[in-house]
Amino acid sequence: MKNIQVIDGADNFVYDIFAATEEEFALIFPEGQDVAFIDEVITHGSERELDEAFTRIWKRRIPKRDAMGIHGILFYELAPKKQYYPTRRDEEAINPDGTRLR
Template sequence: MKNIQVFDGARNAVYDIFSATDEEFNLIFPAGQDVAFIDEVYERGDANQLDATFNLIWTRRIPKREAQGIHGLLFYELDEKKIYYPTRKDEEATNPDGGRLR
């Protein structure tokens, strides 16, 4: 199982962490990537399969204090963050000018 932290643009978002099977995780994050934006996930996948997958994932919330690592970041309604993750890999996050964030 892999943990996904969800970042939502809603004002009351709490950035929960959910557990996903390896197969579910791979539907959301292409090989080598650990950052995803929901619109891109649906652009490259089957909507019915993704809906079913997310319905399962949403039943597996993990309290943050119990999470054993975060393996992926999933963004909703935060398209402005795309510029910081051009490779969709967290460790390669950049500033808008291309300079590394870390």
């Protein structure tokens, strides 16, 4: 299983972590990527397959204290953040001026 942290634009969002199988993770994150934006995920996958995968994933919330790492970050309603993740890899995040964030 791989852990996905979900970050939403809602003011009351709590940044939950969910477990996904390797196959479910691959539906959301293309090979080599660990950052995804839901609008892009939806355009690249089968709607039925994604709906079924997310139905299963949402049942597997992991309390943060029990999470053994975060393998992917999934953004909802935060399209402006795309500019900071041009490669869709967290370790390659950049600042607004294009310099490396880390």
